[in-house]
Amino acid sequence: MDDSVLGDDAARKRGRKQQRPDPQESPVAEFAWRLCELKESAGDPSYDRMRAEFGAMASKSALSAAARGKDLPSWETTWEFVRSLAVGVLGQDAETARREWSRRWEAARTVEEPEPAEPPAVRPRWLTWLVAGAAAVLVVAGAVWWTWPEERPIPGDASLMLSETVPDGTEFAAGENFVKTWEVRNVGREPWDGRYLAQVFREGDADCTAPQRVSVGEVAPGGTVQLAVPVFTGEKPGRCKLGWKMVDEDGRQYFPEELRAVFFDIQVR
Secondary structure, three states: OOHHHHHHHHHHOOOOOOOOOOOOHHHHHHHHHHHHHOOOOOOOOOOOHHHHHHOOOOHHHHHHHHHHOOOOOOOOHHHHHHHHHOOOOOOOOHHHHHHHHHHHHHHHHHHHHHOOOOOOOOOHHHHHHHHHHOOOEEEEEEEEEEEEEOOOOOOOOOEEEEEEOOOOOOEEOOOOOEEEEEEEEEEEOOOEEEEEEEEEEEEEEOOOOOOOEOOOOEOOOOOOOEEEEEEEEEEEEEEEEEEEEEOOOOOOOOOOOOOOOOEEEEOOO
16 A cells, blocks of 8 residues: 555554655655655654644645655645744744745746646636536525635636744734734736735634735736735733635635635734
C-alpha cells in the first residue's frame, strides 16, 4: 500500500520516512525539498503534531502534499507549514520567515505558471444552473426562488498576503478603536474589480465590531493593495477574532478552498 494513503504516522510505524523530492526535477520539487529540509530541522514532526501541537491551520493531506513536490501548494498552506515549524518550533522571526518563503513560493509559482487557458464561453445563468446542477430550487406557496453557488473560483486567479498589522494576541482596552491592515498582492492573471472582503466568521466572547464588507478596489495583476478595517473593541473583555474572505457583489467566494480567511485575533481587557 502506498504511504500517501496510509498517512505520515502510519508510514512512521512501518519504519519509513517521507521520501524527499528531487530538487533537480522542477522548481516545485525544489520548493518541496526546502520544506522537507525545514521539517527535518524542526525534528521531523508528524503532520498530526504540526497541526495539534504547533498550530498549523491546514489539513494533514495539504501539508503532506506540499512536501511531495508534485504540485505547488497554495501560499496559505505553505505559510501554515512554515509558520508552525520555522516560527513555532525553531523560533525564527515571523515577518522575516514570511518574506523569505513568500519570495521562494512566488519564484516557484512564476516558473511553473501555465499558459493562460481560453476563457470559458459566457452562458446564461439558467444554463449554468442546468448544466452544473449547482443551484437549488425552493418552492414555497407556489413561488419559486433560485439559490446560486456560493463560490466563484477563476482559473489563474491568485492572492498573496505580504504583511499585516496588529499581531495576533495584541491587547486593547475596552472602548478602544484601531485599524487592522493587510497588504495583499494580486499574483494571478485576473484583474480584480468589483471585489470585497466579507466577514465570514467570528470567535471569542468579546463584543468587538468591524465592517461586514470592505471594498478591495481595482488591482491589476502584479499590483498590491492595502486592505484596512476599522475595529471597535466594544465593552466586554475577552478574546475577539474576526475573519474575512474575498467575494463578488453577490457574496460568492473567489478562493473558497485555496485560501483561509484573513483575520485579526486580539484580547480586550
